[in-house]
Structures are given as structure tokens and as C-alpha cells.
Amino acid sequence: METPSVRDVARRAKVSLGTVSNVLNRPELVRPHTRARVLQAIEDLGFVRNESARSLRSGGSRLIAYLMLDQTNPFFADLGRGMEDVARRHGLGLILCSSDHDAAREDDYLSMLVEQRIHGLLITAVNYDNPRLALMSRHRVPVVFVDGPGDRTDRCTVSVDDVEGGDLAASHLVEQGHRKIAFVGGPTSIPQVADRLQGARNGLAAAGLDPDALVVMGTDELNVAEGRRAGARLLGMPARRRPTAAFCANDLLALGLLQEMTLRGVTLPAEMSIVGYDDIDFAAAAAIPLTSVRQPRRLLGSTAAELLIDEAQTGDDHRHRHIQFPPELIVRASTQARGARLRARTG
Ligand code: RIB
Numbered sequence: 001m002e003t004p005s006v007r008d009v010a011r012r013a014k015v016s017l018g019t020v021s022n023v024l025n026r027p028e029l030v031r032p033h034t035r036a037r038v039l040q041a042i043e044d045l046g047f048v049r050n051e052s053a054r055s056l057r058s059g060g061s062r063l064i065a066y067l068m069l070d071q072t073n074p075f076f077a078d079l080g081r082g083m084e085d086v087a088r089r090h091g092l093g094l095i096l097c098s099s100d101h102d103a104a105r106e107d108d109y110l111s112m113l114v115e116q117r118i119h120g121l122l123i124t125a126v127n128y129d130n131p132r133l134a135l136m137s138r139h140r141v142p143v144v145f146v147d148g149p150g151d152r153t154d155r156c157t158v159s160v161d162d163v164e165g166g167d168l169a170a171s172h173l174v175e176q177g178h179r180k181i182a183f184v185g186g187p188t189s190i191p192q193v194a195d196r197l198q199g200a201r202n203g204l205a206a207a208g209l210d211p212d213a214l215v216v217m218g219t220d221e222l223n224v225a226e227g228r229r230a231g232a233r234l235l236g237m238p239a240r241r242r243p244t245a246a247f248c249a250n251d252l253l254a255l256g257l258l259q260e261m262t263l264r265g266v267t268l269p270a271e272m273s274i275v276g277y278d279d280i281d282f283a284a285a286a287a288i289p290l291t292s293v294r295q296p297r298r299l300l301g302s303t304a305a306e307l308l309i310d311e312a313q314t315g316d317d318h319r320h321r322h323i324q325f326p327p328e329l330i331v332r333a334s335t336q337a338r339g340a341r342l343r344a345r346t347g
Contacts, residue, residue: 004045013041024049063093064308065113066122066146066301067106069190071098072223073252074280075297076124079146082301083122090309092119101190101221103127114139120308122146122301142311142318146304147295149191150322156307157322158300162192165293165327166199167206169247169275170214172291172329174207176337178245178273184230184257185249186218193222193249196277200247215243222249227256234272235264244272245335251276251283251292258288258334269336279330289332296325 010020015038022029023038030038041047066083068076080096087094095118099106103126110132113121120142123133128148136143137154145157173181181204188194197216204213217233219226227248234242234257248254254276261272268274268288276283279294303323311318 004047006047006049008045009038009041009047012045013038060312061117061119062091063095063116063118064120064122064305065095065097065116065118067097067099067109067113067125069099069101069124069126070222071096071100073250074282075250075278075295078280078297079124079301079304082298082303083305084301085298086302086305086309092309099126101126103130106130107132110136114141117141120144120312122304122308124148128152140315142308144304144308144311146300147192150324152322153320156304156311156320158304158307158325159323160295160300160325160327162195162327163199163202165277165295166196166201166247167203168199168327168329169196169277169293170200170203171207172331172335173245173247173273173275174204174209176245176273176335178243179209179213180215180241180243180245181213182215182217182230182234182243182246183249184217184219184227184246184253185222186220188218190222196247196249219249219253223252224256224259227253227258228260229256231257231260231264235261235266245274246272247275247277249277251278251280251290254290254292254334255282255286258286258290262287269334273335275335279328283330284332286334288334291332291335292330294328294330296328299325 006017006020010017020038023035027035064087066080070076084094097109106126110130114132114136121136122144124147133143143155147159150157150159183197183200185193200214217230219230246257248257254274258274261268266272276290276292279292283290283292307321
């Protein structure tokens with residue numbers, strides 16, 4: 001059975017093609033009883049507009065896309081939620097895609113999205129220098145970098161100061177008396193991870209500690225399983241060399257480390273204090289609520305979407321902006337001053 005066309009709708013409703021087009025795109029121009037007749041014909045025939053054909057004719061889709069790094073990480077879902085709130089306010093839809101930290105998969109998505117003439121692209125990229133991003137800009141498709149490098153001149157960026165965030169985490173642990181701290185995270189080819197590590201180093205240096213006070217434990221990915229593996233590695237270290245605290249590059253790693261320590265009978269936080277990063281909802285909900293460096297996730301997403309839509313609307317008059325939010329340390333039960341532990345033993 002052929003799909004009904006606009007012409008079929010016009011014939012059934014006994015109106016012109018232009019009237020059907022107005023009902024679909026500018027219903028306020030059509031008298032109510034005519035509009036009702038056309039809508040009834042659409043329903044009777046089961047007509048669905050061809051959005052891709054419409055967007056080609058009008059030169060503009062009503063869809064924006066967010067190409068994220070990892071769909072299994074709630075951090076990115078929260079960003080997407082902020083983006084969607086703004087998109088809906090502007091009568092737009094949001095497509096979510098995930099590169100899963102894979103550059104080739106990211107390139108495949110970019111290739112598809114360029115052809116779709118989307119309204120704009122928000123991206124937390126594996127490769128911020130993928131030439132398809134420049135191609136999109138040449139085709140006047142706005143592209144905004146979210147949670148990535150903020151020092152670009154060629155497009156808007158929205159991020160958090162991750163160097164400051166790493167410093168907050170490490171300084172918090174030093175202030176609590178920890179003198180041997182693990183940094184759990186990687187690969188450092190991810191700019192966010194590299195910045196958090198640098199911030200942690202800055203924090204320890206500012207406290208006058210030697211660089212070897214920070215034990216860097218690289219991971220292949222930033223997920224719960226890698227956090228558990230890091231926990232096993234930490235517990236495999238001789239007790240005298242083992243760090244008494246760990247700063248993890250994101251909450252999923254921290255939750256995995258916390259789970260491994262708990263399963264192996266380690267007393268948290270007395271024997272191991274843990275700090276995460278992002279402050280996803282699971283951080284506060286953990287069996288031992290997780291201290292974490294909060295990123296304003298929905299605000300990151302909504303701010304990026306507003307910049308994107310502004311660029312799509314203002315075109316050449318748009319001026320690129322670089323918005324960076326401050327991180328915030330949220331202290332919970334997974335960290336404790338070492339002095340408190342000594343009291344616990346003598347209590
Ligand atoms: O994708 C890894 C991490 O980078 C996320 O957890 C979030 O912190 C992002 O900035």
C-alpha cells in the first residue's frame with residue numbers, strides 16, 4: 001500500500017495543496033473549519049509529513065544532535081536532558097548519539113549528521129579536530145563543544161574548569177591528613193582526565209608535598225569495572241606503600257573502587273577515603289555516599305544548546321562564546337579525616 005501524499009490529503013479534504021501546507025506549517029492562516037477538515041483527512045489517510053524532504057526544501061531541519069562520549073555514563077544523559085529542555089522551548093527535537101570513546105564510530109556519526117542538514121551539533125568529542133566538524137561549519141551548521149577544550153576560536157565552548165576540580169579533590173584529601181593519594185583515571189588522552197590529574201598535582205604541590213605523594217593508576221576506560229580493577233590493584237600493594245585515599249577521574253570509577261573495597265572487607269572511609277567527579281545522582285545514593293566534584297550537568301547542556309540555537313538564528317552576527325563553570329566539592333561519607341580514624345581505633 002502506497003504511503004498517502006499531500007496531494008491525497010488535498011483531494012480528500014477538497015482543498016488546494018497550499019492549504020494543506022499551511023495547515024502543517026502555519027495553521028494560524030487557515031480558517032478553523034477548513035483546518036479541521038484537513039486534519040480529519042490526514043487522520044483518515046494516516047498521512048505523515050516527510051520531514052527530511054521538508055527540511056531539504058526549507059534548508060533547515062528542526063533537529064539538533066548531541067554526539068556524546070559514553071551513553072552508559074549518567075553524566076552525559078544529564079547533559080542531554082538540559083539540551084532537550086532548551087530544544088523543546090525552541091520547537092526543536094534532539095537526537096542523541098554515542099561514540100563510546102571510539103574515533104571511527106564518532107566519524108561515522110559525523111558523516112551521517114552532515115548529510116542530514118541538522119539544525120546544529122553539540123559534541124563531546126574523541127577527536128575535536130575531525131575535519132567533518134569544519135565541513136559542518138562550512139555548510140553553516142553550528143557546532144558547539146561541550147565538556148571539552150575551552151580555548152577554541154572557531155566555535156562556542158561550554159565546560160567546567162577541570163584543573164580547578166582536580167585541585168579541589170586533592171586539596172580536600174590533603175586537608176584531611178592524607179599524604180599518599182592515588183589518582184585513578186585514564187586514558188590521559190581524554191582532555192578532561194588530563195586536566196583533573198594536573199589539578200591534583202597542583203593541589204599536592206601547593207600543600208608542599210612531593211610529586212610521589214600522588215600514585216597515578218591509569219585505567220583503560222572510565223567505568224565501574226575499571227574502578228573495581230583499580231581497587232584490586234591498590235589492595236595488591238604492600239600496606240606500607242598503599243595510599244590511604246583515592247581521587248577518581250569520574251564517579252563511575254569511584255563507585256567501582258568503593259564496591260571493590262567494600263567486597264574485600266576494607267573499612268571505608270577509615271582505611272580508604274574516596275573522591276569521585278561529576279556528582280551524578282548515584283554518588284549520593286551509594287551505600288557509602290560518595291564525596292564528589294560536582295559538574296552542573298543540566299546547566300552545561302542547556303547553556304550549550306542556547307549558544308547553538310543563537311548561532312543558528314543570528315548567523316554571521318553571532319559571536320563565539322567560551323563559557324566555563326566552576327566545579328564544586330560535595331563532601332559526603334566516603335571521605336574522612338585521618339585523625340578521625342585514629343579516634344575510631346582508640347574509641
Ligand atoms: O567521559 C569521561 C568523563 O568526562 C565523564 O565522566 C565526565 O566527567 C566528562 O567530563
